[in-house]
Amino acid sequence: MPSSLPISLSVVSESMVFPDQTSSLADLKLSVSDLPMLSCHYIQKGGLFTKPSFPIESLISLLKIGLSQTLSRFPPLAGRLITDKDGYIYITCNDAGVDFIHATATAFSVCDILSPNHVPESVKDFFALDRTVSYTGHHNPILAVQVTELKDGVFIGCAVNHAVTDGTSFWNFFNTFAEVCRGGKSFSRKPDFTRESILISKAVLQLPEGGPKVTFNVNEPLAERIFSFSREAILKLKARTNNKKWTTQNDEIATAAEILGKQSNDTGARVTAIIENWLIKNSKPQITDHVNNRTAEISSFQSLCALLWKAVTRARNLPESKTTTFRMAVNCRHRLEPKLEAYYFGNAIQSIPTYASAGDVAARDLRWCAEQLNENVTAHGNDRVRECVEDWEKNPRVFPLGNFDGASMTMGSSPRFPMYDNDFGWGRPLAVRSGRANKFDGKISAFPGRDGAGTVDLEVVLAPGTMSLLESDLEFMQYVSN
Template identity: 65%
Template sequence: MTCSELKSSSSPSSVTVVSKTTVIPSQPSTIEDLKLSVSDLPMLSCHYIQKGGLFTRPPIISTALIALLKEGLAVTLTHFPALAGRFVTNSLGYVHITCNDSGIDFIHATAKSVFIRDILSPTDVPDVVKEFFTYDRTVSYKGHFQPLLAVQFTELADGVFIGCSVNHSVTDGTSFWNFFNTFAEVCRGVKRITKSPDFSRNSVIISPAVLKVPEGGPVVTFNEKEPLRERIFSFSREAILLLKSKVNHRKLSNSAVEMLGKQSNDPWNNNKDGKMASKIENWLRNAVAVSKPQSLTETESMAVEISSFQSLSALLWRCVTRARKLNPDKTTTFRMAVNCRHRLEPKLDPLYFGNAIQSIPTVALVDDVLSNDLRWAAEQLNKNVKDHGNDTVRKYVSEWESNPRTFPLGNFDGAMITMGSSPRFPMYDNDFGWGRPVAVRSGRANKFDGKISAFPGREGGGSVDLEVVLSPETMAGLESDPEFMQFVTSC
């Protein structure tokens, strides 16, 4: 592959590829072939995951840093040998990862005219960010013919970006961030990694069903060329707690509001363990006055505690639906990806390597989402998440086995929202030796009107960043929605 083929399709390009090399594990793999599961196989029609971190400029020179990263990758791959393998489909139609140490791509690139402020300051995420990743819009099925992972190191004018493109049929967010965290640990000089992945393949999600792939391989199920806008909306921990109190029908006293406002300037708020957020939330429980329920139904409803993230998701569902100006009689769908590792019985290892996610759809009439209060929408999401236990996970597996298929990703009726990623992922626990990321960003992969990705805020403690991808018209409506924007801390 030539340097020009590795560049983004945007022109003129701000990014120049300096070199591309193959990195193999520093020790030979001893792991047998890994069969793809009922959570892995549907992702064969999805793009490679593209996520990475923006960092300030390292203190060491470029040549030494490149050598350090390559050496760190080689060591990390010995703990994650699946990423250095390839897909193989056997004579029965089963797809496996063969851990054959074929290696991954490492790309060194430069963008010397791009500054950190150019990435963080604009209203919309600038197009140059898409050039910080390779395998642009590559479908995961191509893991049969090319590496399952590529790492691109891009030097900026005053910083660097480390971007990973990883096959979505090999990892979900949990597995990906464990790899990325481990990569950073190794480069930082940690001799013994803290979280070893689990490669067991002995659960119900390892199925005897065969996915029949069309000639030429599966393709994505959404329009890759539709016009889109992408913004990062940030929500402070104080804003999230205020939203949660509203959804749970708690009335904040004046002293509570004043106290929350003061916390925004308190250095203790920067505690990444979130101790301050817990302190505020506990204080809120004692400081709020709950309105007197008007009926038994309301009493029962109020017994349900809506989480912070469900509150934020409900707000997004309601405001995006309003911005789309849909017919009140139309149905709207909000999809949330859930981790099944702890939902199955027996449970999977928390560090099970692979996909162990399912997509939960919540469907409602547009009129119901818009005419009821925010709690109503949050309750619909809450109920579906709560109900997604062992029996439901197994039901999803059984339904897939009866009709094996790839995942239909997209906004097919103009009224769908898909929430991916998670604010619980340790995206900022990545110090390669010169400090944590300034920001986390993603590439062009799997983006369509209504695709939302949730990231933790850099300050931690319960803050959340939403990467929102919408049609230009809908984004303009969301930006002018006072119910939504009152909780936005920064964009």
């Protein structure tokens, strides 16, 4: 729990929840993607919901029972970290249990949390294990669930050890938790706990006595805001990046593709693919990469990242010669050969940095900035993933999270994560929010918009002065819908 709770938030009860079945899963060795996260805070993500029609006591009981059943499908979350005599760190699936907190903050209403601009600081107190470093999973629970009762709603917040899960694994757990609570019987997203890939290494990570600390200043003043982008705005931005003309016909075809996707029970990602593929094929002119003799297509998300990179670089007023960094986390599950299972449990991510001078980022066009990102992401295939593993094995180290030179940005999370596919029995979330964890000047998190179909929310954390200038940047704000 936070060391000092606001007067308006009080804890009603705190208990341990255990799996409803005894685990038989063997200890899981932390991988080369897990170990660097030992210095990071626990992931803190959660959903804002309307208040159900049944009593809060029934809600708490429902969630506890559902959580107990879900933990039996995810035994590592109910375990602890252990270090053996050789320095290897494992998750022991010992059914030690997870924290469950019931709190009240009835001074807050749903509309307070749905602030269209800056995220209320009160939201940060809706999460347990605040600013807890993942290494402490040796004695702290790997997972904590806090249910906060609001005046007219409920917030379900989860804090989970970042050395145990990445975003893919976290949202698979959260989706399953919701499905169990609403009485689901068929689970197609069964987590894969195998530890047989190149990510499992013989290298030992040497850590200081007492464990690592976070690598950034947790006390620096920060401003935070969620910027929302409609589907139309993003498609217009993508068309601009790819030097294509946007017309109302594009929007009509995109709408038809969305309807078609829903009728055929396609996922949101599939609907987006239908829309974008049509636009790629039917928009002129095509942009040719003469070096590789192929058409270089910049994605919607890369276009959005490039727009933000340019705007934040302008707002920071950096010297033209200053090297800026835009860092993106990529999922390696499908990049490795042989591929990992889609629901491989653990971290399977690597960080891709793209470098460019502040002068180039600010002065060159959007297409150029997006191409730098596109080239790095496209090149990050099986060979590059393996090179990164080998590089880490030569020098095992924790992940240096932060903005050390004042010119860096780090994009995390993903608009493809199924954050709104969470109905616990009385409706989907109204919004997704995060806690204080792992936030510093330049930390960006990408969420899908609640409406789906290609909408995106960017949770942007910046120095207050930089945020103020970003909010007055006309090129950036013309695409923002809130």
